[in-house]
Amino acid sequence: MDIFANLVNGIIGVLSPTTLLFLCIGVLVGMFVGAIPGLGASAGLAILLPLTFGLDPTTAIVMLAAVYYGAMYGNTITAVLINTPGDSAGVATILEGHPMAQKGRAGPALVIAAAASFVAGTIAVVLLTITAPLMAGMAASFGPPEIFLLVVIGLLTLVVLVGRNWQRGLISVLIGFAIGTVGIDVGGGTQRYTFGSTELINGIDFIPVAIGLFGLGEILWTLYRGGHRGGATPMRLDRRTGPFWPSREEWRLARGPIARNTPLGFVLGVIPGAGATVASLIAYSLEKGLSKRPERFGKGAVEGLAAPESANNAAATGAMVPLLTLGIPGSASTAVLLGGFLMWGLQPGPLLMAQEPEFAWGLISSMYLGNVMLLLVSVFCIPLFAAVTKTPFRTLGPLVIILCAFGAFAVNGSVVEVGIMFACGVLGFFMRMYGLTPAATVIALVLGPIAEETLRQTLLLDGGMEVFVQRTPSLVLLAVLVLVLCAPLLGAPLKRAAAGFVRARRPAGAAGTGESGDAGDAGTDGPRGTPGDDSGSGPEDARRHEVSGGG
Amino acid sequence: MPLKKTGILLASATLLATVTACGAGTAVQENPDNYPSKELDWTVAFGPGGGNDIMSRTIVDILKQEELYPQDIVVENREGGSGAKGWGHLLSNSGDPYVISTTSGSFITTPLQADTGWTHADFTHIGLFATDDMLFVTPESSGLKTWEDWVDHAKDKGKVSVGGIGTVNVDYIIQAALADQAGYEIEYIPFNEEGQLQTALSSGSLDAIVSNPGSILGQVESGDVNPLLFTGPERMKALPDVPTGEEKGYEGLVSMPRGLILPPDAPDYAREWWIATMKKVVKTKAWQDYLDKNHLTADVRWGDDFTVYLEDTSARFEKELKEQGAI
Numbered sequence: 001m002d003i004f005a006n007l008v009n010g011i012i013g014v015l016s017p018t019t020l021l022f023l024c025i026g027v028l029v030g031m032f033v034g035a036i037p038g039l040g041a042s043a044g045l046a047i048l049l050p051l052t053f054g055l056d057p058t059t060a061i062v063m064l065a066a067v068y069y070g071a072m073y074g075n076t077i078t079a080v081l082i083n084t085p086g087d088s089a090g091v092a093t094i095l096e097g098h099p100m101a102q103k104g105r106a107g108p109a110l111v112i113a114a115a116a117s118f119v120a121g122t123i124a125v126v127l128l129t130i131t132a133p134l135m136a137g138m139a140a141s142f143g144p145p146e147i148f149l150l151v152v153i154g155l156l157t158l159v160v161l162v163g164r165n166w167q168r169g170l171i172s173v174l175i176g177f178a179i180g181t182v183g184i185d186v187g188g189g190t191q192r193y194t195f196g197s198t199e200l201i202n203g204i205d206f207i208p209v210a211i212g213l214f215g216l217g218e219i220l221w222t223l224y225r226g227g228h229r230g231g232a233t234p235m236r237l238d239r240r241t242g243p244f245w246p247s248r249e250e251w252r253l254a255r256g257p258i259a260r261n262t263p264l265g266f267v268l269g270v271i272p273g274a275g276a277t278v279a280s281l282i283a284y285s286l287e288k289g290l291s292k293r294p295e296r297f298g299k300g301a302v303e304g305l306a307a308p309e310s311a312n313n314a315a316a317t318g319a320m321v322p323l324l325t326l327g328i329p330g331s332a333s334t335a336v337l338l339g340g341f342l343m344w345g346l347q348p349g350p351l352l353m354a355q356e357p358e359f360a361w362g363l364i365s366s367m368y369l370g371n372v373m374l375l376l377v378s379v380f381c382i383p384l385f386a387a388v389t390k391t392p393f394r395t396l397g398p399l400v401i402i403l404c405a406f407g408a409f410a411v412n413g414s415v416v417e418v419g420i421m422f423a424c425g426v427l428g429f430f431m432r433m434y435g436l437t438p439a440a441t442v443i444a445l446v447l448g449p450i451a452e453e454t455l456r457q458t459l460l461l462d463g464g465m466e467v468f469v470q471r472t473p474s475l476v477l478l479a480v481l482v483l484v485l486c487a488p489l490l491g492a493p494l495k496r497a498a499a500g501f502v503r504a505r506r507p508a509g510a511a512g513t514g515e516s517g518d519a520g521d522a523g524t525d526g527p528r529g530t531p532g533d534d535s536g537s538g539p540e541d542a543r544r545h546e547v548s549g550g551g
Numbered sequence: 552m553p554l555k556k557t558g559i560l561l562a563s564a565t566l567l568a569t570v571t572a573c574g575a576g577t578a579v580q581e582n583p584d585n586y587p588s589k590e591l592d593w594t595v596a597f598g599p600g601g602g603n604d605i606m607s608r609t610i611v612d613i614l615k616q617e618e619l620y621p622q623d624i625v626v627e628n629r630e631g632g633s634g635a636k637g638w639g640h641l642l643s644n645s646g647d648p649y650v651i652s653t654t655s656g657s658f659i660t661t662p663l664q665a666d667t668g669w670t671h672a673d674f675t676h677i678g679l680f681a682t683d684d685m686l687f688v689t690p691e692s693s694g695l696k697t698w699e700d701w702v703d704h705a706k707d708k709g710k711v712s713v714g715g716i717g718t719v720n721v722d723y724i725i726q727a728a729l730a731d732q733a734g735y736e737i738e739y740i741p742f743n744e745e746g747q748l749q750t751a752l753s754s755g756s757l758d759a760i761v762s763n764p765g766s767i768l769g770q771v772e773s774g775d776v777n778p779l780l781f782t783g784p785e786r787m788k789a790l791p792d793v794p795t796g797e798e799k800g801y802e803g804l805v806s807m808p809r810g811l812i813l814p815p816d817a818p819d820y821a822r823e824w825w826i827a828t829m830k831k832v833v834k835t836k837a838w839q840d841y842l843d844k845n846h847l848t849a850d851v852r853w854g855d856d857f858t859v860y861l862e863d864t865s866a867r868f869e870k871e872l873k874e875q876g877a878i
Contacts (some may be wrong), residue, residue, distance in 0.1 A: 140753035
């Protein structure tokens with residue numbers, strides 16, 4: 001096929017020792033930039049873009065694609081190890097990633113995340129190659145009413161995040177909405193809650209809030225609970241479970257979510273706006289909904305990590321569709337890349353792929369090679385990163401606080417944002433104390449203003465509310481919305497029945513969350529069920545997995 | 552105990568933040584004949600890849616290629632608060648001839664809508680080199696191919712939905728001015744970013760938008776949108792068939808000034824040096840290429856002429872925005 005010939009040509013085009021070196025450097029730089037709390041892919045690209053001024057576009061894009069993927073994985077590292085997302089699409093990653101690290105499974109969490117990203121990235125590149133023109137049509141049909149409905153679907157997944165305690169969940173969401181109202185109201189141009197400060201006219205950025213609520217809030221909470229006194233600190237790796245490869249059981253659990261959420265992430269990523277964030281949230285709640293034992297979620301369920309990671313990565317590739325086929329940036333990172341196109345003297349638009357095939361396919365192939373390079377580099381680096389969890393809290397805690405302050409400052413070079421970060425750290429601490437959900441706050445902060453803006457745009461358009469039922473794409477989304485709303489009503493009795501069935505079968509079929517390690521240190525281990533999870537599975541169960549697993 | 556420790560941590564981190572924030576330089580006396588003898592701090596008040604950034608890096612590139620500036624130039628993106636931060640950096644370095652920045656539409660609009668502590672009049676104006684104008688487009692599916700078609704359609708429909716970026720912005724002023732003078736009614740729908748604005752047009756939500764030629768020209772070439780009107784003083788080289796607003800007799804179609812400024816109270820010798828140097832820069836081929844590629848309109852005004860231009864433009868912005876009730 002012609003397009004595959006293009007892809008192969010593209011790969012051959014960028015396969016030279018120099019570009020491979022650039023790729024490797026880009027991935028490493030991206031990984032380290034991404035590993036600083038708050039610095040995500042878009043920040044990494046923005047930092048490095050000026051360096052490419054005057055470079056040959058294809059060489060420049062190779063390095064930037066590598067930084068893009070490196071930074072996305074760097075984000076995952078921080079999300080898993082110190083509970084801080086690097087961008088809004090990473091919030092879903094911390095929900096299971098960090099609990100896994102706390103249980104001493106940081107290594108497997110990082111490997112699963114890398115593998116999920118790699119598989120999703122690979123499939124997404126193939127999807128991009130085949131379906132780009134088709135998808136471009138879809139992206140072009142998403143106006144304000146559709147984006148609004150999509151964001152509402154994303155917000156509905158918050159119900160899944162906050163769980164049973166809905167009053168506290170609601171308060172968490174409202175805090176996020178409230179923070180989101182600060183800044184110049186794009187609909188009318190008036191200032192809301194800025195108190196005349198120029199620092200606040202563009203609103204409160206997601207990044208310092210997320211770093212504060214998650215990173216600093218977690219440190220303060222750990223201090224409060226006496227984590228610094230050594231002993232059983234949540235930051236420490238359980239010495240008995242050293243392996244960094246996931247067990248066969250964990251691989252098995254991750255397989256389904258990756259397969260399901262890659263296409264989902266890709267399709268949602270194509271949509272300009274909040275594609276990647278909504279995709280990772282939907283992926284997470286989808287897996288929680290499908291799971292036979294949803295009670296494991298929030299305590300380090302592998303599925304809940306693999307799902308958003310693959311959706312997130314596929315969405316990042318999906319975001320390239322509108323960029324390459326329409327010249328429209330669908331996310332913060334692709335907006336920076338679009339600036340790069342202009343900087344290198346290329347004209348973005350529907351004709352880019354026809355007029356600059358070498359560049360366009362070079363970009364697609366370097367995205368793919370970036371994925372491969374990332375997998376290789378991360379396999380070497382994961383033991384290093386996973387060692388972070390062995391650091392005693394009294395050393396790690398202050399380091400994380402410095403990193404948090406640095407990250408909050410580095411994004412926009414703003415001291416005010418560092419202040420916001422510290423304020424949110426204190427807020428995060430009290431939220432933990434009173435059982436509120438910081439993740440819901442952060443998601444509400446990201447999606448709230450988009451929902452507000454697109455709803456107001458929709459209402460300004462002639463037709464008002466009727467617009468929602470007059471347009472085909474919005475009708476489809478409305479149907480999905482109704483489905484999402486009704487699913488819990490219909491699903492609850494069914495799930496209860498299923499759960500009862502599973503429990504009855506448990507002695508035979510249940511496995512731990514994959515706590516079996518390699519055969520080497522297995523003998524000294526004894527029972528390895530996760531506390532509070534699988535108290536029923538004894539030594540016998542564990543041994544059975546040692547035989548089969550032992551990765 | 553934990554609370555006390557938290558206090559200490561907070562204190563130490565605040566200290567760290569303060570230390571990093573203290574980088575501002577002060578003006579230094581020097582012999583005017585020696586200027587420039589130091590590293591130049593070039594502030595871009597917006598993010599990398601934007602119009603302002605590309606212009607800054609082009610000028611710096613030319614200065615280096617032609618060896619016009621004998622020392623190092625450090626370009627830094629100080630984005631935030633719609634330019635308030637970057638130009639605020641110049642304000643806090645008053646009198647320093649080694650801090651410099653480029654202007655854009657926000658240079659005029661941001662002080663109109665927020666208490667920035669400065670206005671365009673505070674700075675030392677070197678010169679204007681070009682203006683950034685807008686292209687008015689309709690979707691291809693609308694079948695509206697000329698400006699007259701559009702005006703008829705808009706009048707027939709009663710009220711049309713048009714879009715642009717932001718409210719206190721060039722986009723809004725242009726849409727309002729065009730509708731006023733051509734005699735049709737609009738519902739202006741503001742967007743935060745170009746991507747969502749363009750998809751709103753392609754999805755059929757909007758009847759027309761104004762967009763930066765650089766970002767929409769690709770879709771013009773592919774035939775996805777019809778270009779109806781250009782707001783600059785002369786027709787675009789790339790689109791010689793598209794009429795300008797002036798030809799159609801419209802006034803008040805403001806544009807973004809692309810110029811160069813020094814901090815307030817910068818010494819005269821520095822200003823003179825920069826005027827002389829930039830006169831050489833705008834004559835280079837690299838500069839012409841930049842104007843062509845980014846579809847800017849050359850509009851060169853030096854020193855006091857630039858000051859007068861800024862005053863006029865600002866007065867027009869303020870008048871239009873007040874009339875529309877945006878500020």
